[in-house]
Amino acid sequence: MRVVLGVGAGIAAYKACELLRLLTESGHQVRVVPTPAALNFVGAATWAALSGQPVEVTPWESVQDVPHVRLGQEADLVMVAPATADLLARAALGMSDDLLTAVLLTARCPVVFAPAMHTEMWEHPATRANVATLRGRGCLVLDPASGRLTGADTGPGRLPEPAELFAVAQRVLARGGRALAADLAGRTFVVSAGGTREELDPVRYLGNWSSGKQGYALARTAASRGAAVTLVAANTDLPDPAGVHVVRVTSAAQLREAVLAAAPAADAIVMAAAIADFRPAQRSAVKIKKTGAQPDPIVLAENPDIVRDLVAARQRPDQLIVAFGAETGDVLANGREKLARKGCDLLVVNQVGNGLAFGTPDNEVAVLSADGTEVKLARAPKDEIADEVWDIIAARLPAADG
Numbered sequence: 001m002r003v004v005l006g007v008g009a010g011i012a013a014y015k016a017c018e019l020l021r022l023l024t025e026s027g028h029q030v031r032v033v034p035t036p037a038a039l040n041f042v043g044a045a046t047w048a049a050l051s052g053q054p055v056e057v058t059p060w061e062s063v064q065d066v067p068h069v070r071l072g073q074e075a076d077l078v079m080v081a082p083a084t085a086d087l088l089a090r091a092a093l094g095m096s097d098d099l100l101t102a103v104l105l106t107a108r109c110p111v112v113f114a115p116a117m118h119t120e121m122w123e124h125p126a127t128r129a130n131v132a133t134l135r136g137r138g139c140l141v142l143d144p145a146s147g148r149l150t151g152a153d154t155g156p157g158r159l160p161e162p163a164e165l166f167a168v169a170q171r172v173l174a175r176g177g178r179a180l181a182a183d184l185a186g187r188t189f190v191v192s193a194g195g196t197r198e199e200l201d202p203v204r205y206l207g208n209w210s211s212g213k214q215g216y217a218l219a220r221t222a223a224s225r226g227a228a229v230t231l232v233a234a235n236t237d238l239p240d241p242a243g244v245h246v247v248r249v250t251s252a253a254q255l256r257e258a259v260l261a262a263a264p265a266a267d268a269i270v271m272a273a274a275i276a277d278f279r280p281a282q283r284s285a286v287k288i289k290k291t292g293a294q295p296d297p298i299v300l301a302e303n304p305d306i307v308r309d310l311v312a313a314r315q316r317p318d319q320l321i322v323a324f325g326a327e328t329g330d331v332l333a334n335g336r337e338k339l340a341r342k343g344c345d346l347l348v349v350n351q352v353g354n355g356l357a358f359g360t361p362d363n364e365v366a367v368l369s370a371d372g373t374e375v376k377l378a379r380a381p382k383d384e385i386a387d388e389v390w391d392i393i394a395a396r397l398p399a400a401d402g
Contacts, residue, residue: 001173003030004071004107006080006100007047008087009037011150012116012159016081017042019162020050023169031071033057033100035087058099072106077173082116082159085127092130110172110182113141114165114242119155140182140226142168142243160242164220168242171224171383184390185226186400190266191219192259194234196252198279200298203287208274209358212236215272217386219244225390232258234273252276252303263310268320268393271307279303311343318398325349326358332366339368345396346370348389367392
């Protein structure tokens with residue numbers, strides 16, 4: 001695939017070097033188009049050496065090739081990382097005062113912006129308006145990550161990690177075409193992921209083998225298709241997906257609180273986390289030690305059914321609630337029983353145990369619906385499974401406003 005990597009004049013330009021390496025090593029042909037000011041952070045020689053392609057910053061270089069038109073016309077993807085406040089403003093106004101902004105005007109492929117700037121600049125009404133304008137034109141503008149910025153400042157405005165930006169690029173390229181690049185724009189989703197832990201004492205807990213990979217794939221793919229996503233993550237060590245707001249929790253009670261708080265604004269809630277059915281009825285304040293005697297039995301209490309709570313609290317009749325079911329034995333029969341018991345709209349069920357599903361890079365699922373339909377998704381990487389699940393969800397959502 002032919003990718004144009006635009007680089008704005010921000011300190012995060014150094015991260016784009018790793019993104020470039022990931023793109024080229026995966027077989028993509030990448031042309032780096034920095035703004036003139038971006039060369040103050042990373043020089044043209046670095047971009048040329050890493051990409052194996054010439055680097056130009058103005059339309060007046062290699063004029064015989066008409067680069068300001070040709071690069072955009074021929075690209076399969078244009079990704080701008082970092083996209084500064086100034087660059088977003090010029091793109092929103094349709095300016096073409098350098099080669100990169102000219103390429104943005106001629107591109108007929110998906111265009112992805114990865115903003116990076118100080119928090120005050122990101123939150124300024126002018127920047128928010130420019131982002132809304134670009135999103136309204138079909139561009140995918142990711143929300144920045146939160147974390148350490150230039151100097152001692154911390155907050156929203158950090159460029160997402162290169163591996164996560166690469167994952168977004170791969171998902172956009174896999175789907176192809178502007179119409180598909182941001183087909184979930186205007187949607188708001190809540191996704192849960194990972195496995196909850198219920199404390200026995202300050203050292204031990206009851207838990208499960210969930211890695212959170214499928215839930216993270218769902219969040220990542222939804223964001224790469226333009227949705228606003230809140231990911232409630234329980235005990236994972238995975239990097240935050242690019243463009244996703246992440247809320248970290250430990251226990252089922254904390255996950256319930258976070259999901260119910262985010263639920264009212266959501267078009268769909270996808271409960272992919274493996275939530276403990278039980279918790280110790282009493283948590284020991286100190287470590288339970290060996291005494292040589294038979295230990296006291298651990299008495300369990302049942303955790304709330306969060307999906308049923310979401311169904312009961314649903315205020316919008318068009319809001320979709322999707323549960324996941326990790327099953328053994330007769331997976332489909334167990335899944336249908338769970339779907340009826342929980343009262344949700346869809347249930348994604350899969351076989352677990354013996355090396356299946358938990359912690360693996362792929363999955364095989366069936367999507368059961370309350371209306372009796374059933375869709376089986378063949379074994380595939382979890383990002384691809386996630387895309388197919390969102391396709392099923394999107395087909396059931398009402399038309400987006402506007």
